Amino acid sequence: MISFEELKRSFLVSLWFVFLTFPILVIKANPIERTIIWRWENMFFVAIGSFVLSILIRVVNTQKTKRLERRSASDSDTTTSEPLIQVILQNPRYLYPLAGAVTVFALVFPYLFDTYQTNIMTTALMYVVLGLGLNIVVGMAGLLDLGFVAFYAVGAYSYALLNAHFGIGFWMALPIGALFAASFGIILGFPVLRLRGDYLAIVTLGFGEIIRLILENWNEFSQGPSGISNIPRPGMFGIELSLEAAILYIYYIMVALVIVTIFVVNRLQDSRLGRAWIALREDEIACQAMGIDKTKTKLTAFALGATWAGMMGVIFAAKTTFINPASFTFLESAIILSIVVLGGMGSILGVIVGALVLILLPEYLRALSDYRMLAFGAILVVMMIFKPQGIISNVRRTYKYQKQKSGDVQ
Amino acid sequence: MEYFIELLFSGLTRGAIYALIALGYTMVYGIIGLINFAHGEIYMIGAFTAFIVSTVLSILGFPLLAIIVLAGLAAAVWSSAYGYTVEKLAYKPLRHAPRLSPLISAIGMSIFLQNYVLLAQTSDFQPFPELIPEFDFMEPFVHIVGSSDMVILVVTTLMMVGLTLLIKFTRIGKAMRATSQDRKMAMLVGINVDRVISATFIVGSALAAVGGLLIASHIGQINFFIGFIAGIKAFTAAVLGGIGSIPGAVLGGVILGLTESFATGYVSSDYEDVFAFSLLVLILIFKPSGLLGKAEIQKV
Amino acid sequence: MNNTILKVSGLSMHFGGIQALKQLDLEVNRGEIVALIGPNGAGKTTFFNCVTGIYNPTEGDVILHTLQGKTSRLNGLKPNKVTEKGMARTFQNIRLFQSMTVLENVMIGRHCRTHSFILGAILRTPGNRQEEQAIIERSHEILEIVGLADEVDNYARNLSYGAQRRLEIARALATDPSLLLLDEPAAGMNPQETQELVQLILRLRDQGYSILLIEHDMKLVMTLSNRIYVMDYGEKIAQGTPEEIQSNPVVIKAYLGEDLDA
Numbered sequence A: 001m002i003s004f005e006e007l008k009r010s011f012l013v014s015l016w017f018v019f020l021t022f023p024i025l026v027i028k029a030n031p032i033e034r035t036i037i038w039r040w041e042n043m044f045f046v047a048i049g050s051f052v053l054s055i056l057i058r059v060v061n062t063q064k065t066k067r068l069e070r071r072s073a074s075d076s077d078t079t080t081s082e083p084l085i086q087v088i089l090q091n092p093r094y095l096y097p098l099a100g101a102v103t104v105f106a107l108v109f110p111y112l113f114d115t116y117q118t119n120i121m122t123t124a125l126m127y128v129v130l131g132l133g134l135n136i137v138v139g140m141a142g143l144l145d146l147g148f149v150a151f152y153a154v155g156a157y158s159y160a161l162l163n164a165h166f167g168i169g170f171w172m173a174l175p176i177g178a179l180f181a182a183s184f185g186i187i188l189g190f191p192v193l194r195l196r197g198d199y200l201a202i203v204t205l206g207f208g209e210i211i212r213l214i215l216e217n218w219n220e221f222s223q224g225p226s227g228i229s230n231i232p233r234p235g236m237f238g239i240e241l242s243l244e245a246a247i248l249y250i251y252y253i254m255v256a257l258v259i260v261t262i263f264v265v266n267r268l269q270d271s272r273l274g275r276a277w278i279a280l281r282e283d284e285i286a287c288q289a290m291g292i293d294k295t296k297t298k299l300t301a302f303a304l305g306a307t308w309a310g311m312m313g314v315i316f317a318a319k320t321t322f323i324n325p326a327s328f329t330f331l332e333s334a335i336i337l338s339i340v341v342l343g344g345m346g347s348i349l350g351v352i353v354g355a356l357v358l359i360l361l362p363e364y365l366r367a368l369s370d371y372r373m374l375a376f377g378a379i380l381v382v383m384m385i386f387k388p389q390g391i392i393s394n395v396r397r398t399y400k401y402q403k404q405k406s407g408d409v410q
Numbered sequence B: 001m002e003y004f005i006e007l008l009f010s011g012l013t014r015g016a017i018y019a020l021i022a023l024g025y026t027m028v029y030g031i032i033g034l035i036n037f038a039h040g041e042i043y044m045i046g047a048f049t050a051f052i053v054s055t056v057l058s059i060l061g062f063p064l065l066a067i068i069v070l071a072g073l074a075a076a077v078w079s080s081a082y083g084y085t086v087e088k089l090a091y092k093p094l095r096h097a098p099r100l101s102p103l104i105s106a107i108g109m110s111i112f113l114q115n116y117v118l119l120a121q122t123s124d125f126q127p128f129p130e131l132i133p134e135f136d137f138m139e140p141f142v143h144i145v146g147s148s149d150m151v152i153l154v155v156t157t158l159m160m161v162g163l164t165l166l167i168k169f170t171r172i173g174k175a176m177r178a179t180s181q182d183r184k185m186a187m188l189v190g191i192n193v194d195r196v197i198s199a200t201f202i203v204g205s206a207l208a209a210v211g212g213l214l215i216a217s218h219i220g221q222i223n224f225f226i227g228f229i230a231g232i233k234a235f236t237a238a239v240l241g242g243i244g245s246i247p248g249a250v251l252g253g254v255i256l257g258l259t260e261s262f263a264t265g266y267v268s269s270d271y272e273d274v275f276a277f278s279l280l281v282l283i284l285i286f287k288p289s290g291l292l293g294k295a296e297i298q299k300v
Numbered sequence C: 001m002n003n004t005i006l007k008v009s010g011l012s013m014h015f016g017g018i019q020a021l022k023q024l025d026l027e028v029n030r031g032e033i034v035a036l037i038g039p040n041g042a043g044k045t046t047f048f049n050c051v052t053g054i055y056n057p058t059e060g061d062v063i064l065h066t067l068q069g070k071t072s073r074l075n076g077l078k079p080n081k082v083t084e085k086g087m088a089r090t091f092q093n094i095r096l097f098q099s100m101t102v103l104e105n106v107m108i109g110r111h112c113r114t115h116s117f118i119l120g121a122i123l124r125t126p127g128n129r130q131e132e133q134a135i136i137e138r139s140h141e142i143l144e145i146v147g148l149a150d151e152v153d154n155y156a157r158n159l160s161y162g163a164q165r166r167l168e169i170a171r172a173l174a175t176d177p178s179l180l181l182l183d184e185p186a187a188g189m190n191p192q193e194t195q196e197l198v199q200l201i202l203r204l205r206d207q208g209y210s211i212l213l214i215e216h217d218m219k220l221v222m223t224l225s226n227r228i229y230v231m232d233y234g235e236k237i238a239q240g241t242p243e244e245i246q247s248n249p250v251v252i253k254a255y256l257g258e259d260l261d262a
């Protein structure tokens, strides 16, 4: 199956990577103690690893071409068997019970596992919502927003500061934080949304960094790098909860928010507005020529995405009771982007799965957690190359019309 | 006045480094229309390679001159190798993909390389050996301009002259210009576009590596994260000058360096990075074609 | 009552040094099929782009009198405003929304005639639902007109070339235009598809749409058009009925050496 020629090429690839990684992976020099450590084992790993990977990619590629050839050869077999997941998604008979089961599991989760696990799950759910929020902007409207975390920060600081200065409680802060973030989205979005896609990405990145740097340096306003502590957890009807109860409470708030978000995003996706977003992502010029106001449509996506980020910011502040600018770096935006890209841009279920996998996996496999960011970076590259539509690609719904038509005729 | 001159020189030094990195952005953008987000990391890897090689050689007792030459060479070679590999792995398969795909891939590469160096080396700042000695003849001016400033200015000027000659007069330089003007046409007249793209990455990476070596030795320390900020600033310089334009990158670098130097010197040093980011945002919003770039109308 | 639907006067467009359009005048009357022809690179598509707001013309006036009796000046407006005013177009290099279904592509065209927004979408109010249903119905009707009713749920990218061109027309029709601009609608079609297209265009004319079309297929142009404008190097070199154009020496000269697809 693998020819000698291919083996030789993989061997050369392997050699190249050994050379490439030699200084950084093998040598470790300490200029103060003046010692050098030679880590030859790494060279060995790189050699084997890159050789195996290279062969694997070759095999996968040849099979792909073969499959394509076979498909074009037997044209009758055009009914490409849909993956199981799509079958489930499109059939309410499977989808509703499954969704019900997942909801029930989410509701009883805290009773099956301990507080620590519940806390982790809350974090994962927060990323689900953040992912769904960014999915509106990146996945549906096709606007690569690299400063998403700025809106998250706006939400978190809204709650922290409003609480510190005016004693505003969590439930008041939740909509206010969302509103502030949305307003920020509109203010920032207005000048930048007419930029071309890649410039937009860089400008949003710049804005995100500016906001973080301001939070870091404007001590009078935000208490600088030391951050704001003693942010109250959410209270229930004015009663202060014990730590355990508060964790449980936030968990259920998050479950509710996830459900609301899924509901809202799902409806948006199938609406006039959602279609306009997707059209905008596909072809801006055609979209405008069809009468869609580009700026307004983009701005709505931007502001709606920001709303969710703002809301999660409030939750984040309430959950950790402490925030500082270090929580709002570009890497945070990158993590959320990885979630969307892994899950599948525009695909709601994909983003949910993506968030759970990317947040929970490193938590449970501690050995992996050091390699977390390395993996996030790799995911962006690998997904773009091998599966740009994500693990669960978005399938457009079909609109039922014939039935209603026959109804009309009666 | 002396303070002014001091700021002027420190601004020029910074600007020269930004320009060296910005050239990589601008050349790649000119040829494949991609913002090579991982370019900052290539520069960081150049600096790290120089750090590793120079530390090893100094422990082994090599003379300073040999260390400088070998570290510089190693930085250029390995940076180029990384630049070349990144293009082959992460961008080439996406050449016909939607425009945002290679950008996302580039962001992924950037994060990957940062964490690769972090895991393989360390997250701490590492003291970078002082490779550039204090020259005796610079003694009278040392309070306004240091030896390393001088070296940086001279070396970057030489590099830029070299690059200009390369692009103007060599075969590959002419092929680069042709490809950046019209890739399809270039292909039709028999230019090997893949080779031109690889060459662009290699040259851009080597320039960034020299920048990395110079600035690391000037500042005296490095870590895995230096590429991120430097990358964004250099990109700012490239856009300011007009992305795709080589003189633009140099001009943009110098303007950005001076702006930063004077703003931090006369206004406030807390907001050093904010100045650069604000400049970036303002140019992109108000004059995305930059100072020397051409405004493009998308053909429909 | 005014019989003119589109009146373009003195339209000019520069790209840097290139002058792509020079002082162009053009008129389309109600119920007419007008063709704009000229050799490759003459500036025909540029003319469309300037008229529909995709490019901002350097000079000139574009006035539209809609079927509803409104008069508006279009130059300087954004493309979406132009479409709202009542003029829609197709593209020479097909620009469909590839990952959307055929029906959804047409539904996008209804966007500028409908209003539901964030809250309506989330709450699915009765009004919103009615509107949505109306969009679907109208889109189906239009797909029937262009003969794509069997493909509603197919993805646009899976359609044949000819069908994609017809889908472009359907999408433009969905915006309720008074005037339809078609940029090389027959390009890449086989003779049978072209024949169907001719029928379709005639049907549309009979339904009250006015049509301005760019086309290289001379047979199609000569059979369909009431009047023809000829451009070369950004300038209008002739105008008149098909018979006049066919015997016009200036036109023949401009086309000499050109490959007439007809």
Ligand SMILES: Nc1ncnc2c1ncn2[C@@H]1O[C@H](COP(=O)(O)OP(=O)(O)OP(=O)(O)O)[C@@H](O)[C@H]1O
Pocket (backbone or CB within 6 Å): B297, B298, B299, B300, C015, C018, C020, C038, C039, C040, C041, C042, C043, C044, C045, C046, C047, C092
């Ligand atoms: N965005 C642009 N920037 C620069 N030049 C342009 C632009 N758009 C069009 N042109 C130039 O304007 C001229 C007219 O082009 P246009 O596309 O309008 O021709 P056309 O008549 O539609 O030709 P065809 O029959 O081949 O479609 C050409 O020389 C073209 O290169």
Ligand SMILES: [Mg+2]
Pocket (backbone or CB within 6 Å): C044, C045, C046, C092
């Ligand atoms: Mg044309």
